[in-house]
Amino acid sequence: MIGESASGVWLGWDPLWVSTALLIATYGVIMTERVNRAIVALVGAGLMILTGVLTQKQALAGEDFNTLALLIGMMLLVAVSRKSGMFQYLAIWSAKAAKGRPWAILALLTLVTAVVSALLDNVTTVLLIAPVTLVITEQLRVPPYPFLFTEILASNIGGTATLIGDPPNIIIGSAAGLSFNDFVVNLTPVIVIVLAAQLLVNHLIWGRALRVDETARTRIMAFNPRQAITDWPLLRKSLLVIGLVILAFILARAIGLEAGSIALSGAALLLLLDNLGRPAEEQTHRLNGVFSEVEWITIFFFVGLFAVVAGVEHAGLLDWFAGQILSATGGGAAATALVILWASALLSAIIDNIPFVATMIPVIKSMAPTFGGPEGLLPLWWSLSLGACLGGNGTLIGASANLTVAGIAERAGIPFRFMTFLKLAFPMMLMSIVISMVYVYVRYLT
């Protein structure tokens, strides 16, 4: 591939060096957080073209439109369906179903967060669950920190379980041709174990300290979850469409559809059902609201990033990098998978896991000949997903959901300090990676 892209790099410089410098600069500036990450990625992408590393055609070929469609489709589905109050209903129902016992509430909220995160994006999940959690803990008169802490962990753990749960899985699935079912069959089992282990440790830490009096429990038992549903017709339409979308994800291979088409078609159907029969002006107004809820910063971050990664890929850097990994691990499948698992976990705890995963995908793909074709790469894909998604639990800045919860908590006057979080979360993240390591090794490498 080397040289294929360069119709003429600036001043005759080596495209490998130019693209490597651009990749490092893009990563570096993203890490400083001085400039919005979408701007950095788009500038990086623009420079890949302007310096002649890539042509526009090659940059566009690097874009993963399936990932973009899946992300936008799911964001639209959530933007419409959240207005029905269904997610708040689940959180309030948990509190009541647990009969006001704080530990049981914490466990159920953790489960709800994990399951919802597996089906929706993590930030949206915690944005919906965390505020209700604050109301519940205030009614219970118990400290909210243990609840918010476990919800952060649960959202990142739950997100790892499915193709659509976390952006790294979306890009991995799209690039490696792995279906919704592949993720469920291969990752959900280990995620259930990780979640159970996490709950057990949290119980040991906080279980006994969470005590409430009878009055507090009575307040919780007076909750009326049905009141949380603000729009019943919308709830029915949302459940119908979300059900259809999940069914289509499960049957994707049989019906020959890509995840991006399913998500965007689902979004289109829900928008149609929600707007049918309304006056044109009202439709425009509602659509403006829904479209403004799509996280365009994330979408354009992906757009830029895909082109930056395409640049280094065309220039040959990633082939070279894959060769280095293989020579370090001696080309052994087990060693390579474990290196990928641990490196992605530790790196994802401190840097954004999306650019890391986007860069690693071509690296892993180029290892196919060493491991006997795409089938041989499966343990590596699962290692990358588990490491990158679970690694986000290691620090407060490891994943967007962590910062979202911390932001809500701080505004509600609950301190969420970097070091306090790190002391408990980092060892728990390491525990989840050890479990994943044993799982990947036993299931795929022996």
Added chain:
Amino acid sequence: MTVQSIMTAKPLTLRSDDTVARAAELMLGHRYLILPVVDADGRCAGAFDMWDLLALLLPKAATLDHLVPDLGFLGDDLPNLQAKLKEIGGQPVGPLARPDLPLLKPDMSVVEALLLLYRNRTTLPVVDADNCVIGVLSYWDALAAIANKK
């Protein structure tokens, strides 16, 4: 015409160590929406208003933007709210007073004061050179002056 000529002089104020219960009693008794808070030396330390009081009665998360769409699920909880009012009643208003409210000066022009009333949508304290509260200017005061009813 200046603020001094149209303001309500010698207004009712809260001291920093007055309690929330006292503030609620004064607001309810006089139908005031906002009261200036003064420190031990009589200097303005901010203001405590009806919305500060309501926020104390509500679950904190519900007062942050629109993070919690509504609280209908809490059920009928007037006794809970009454208990909450008792619970918060003993807190001093000093730390709760909003220090960011703009303060009017007695020699300020009416139009300038009107703009601040419009922007802040509440009655504003008037302070002298030593930052002591000498009056308040409500939109009623301003409108009465403009409509020649004062």
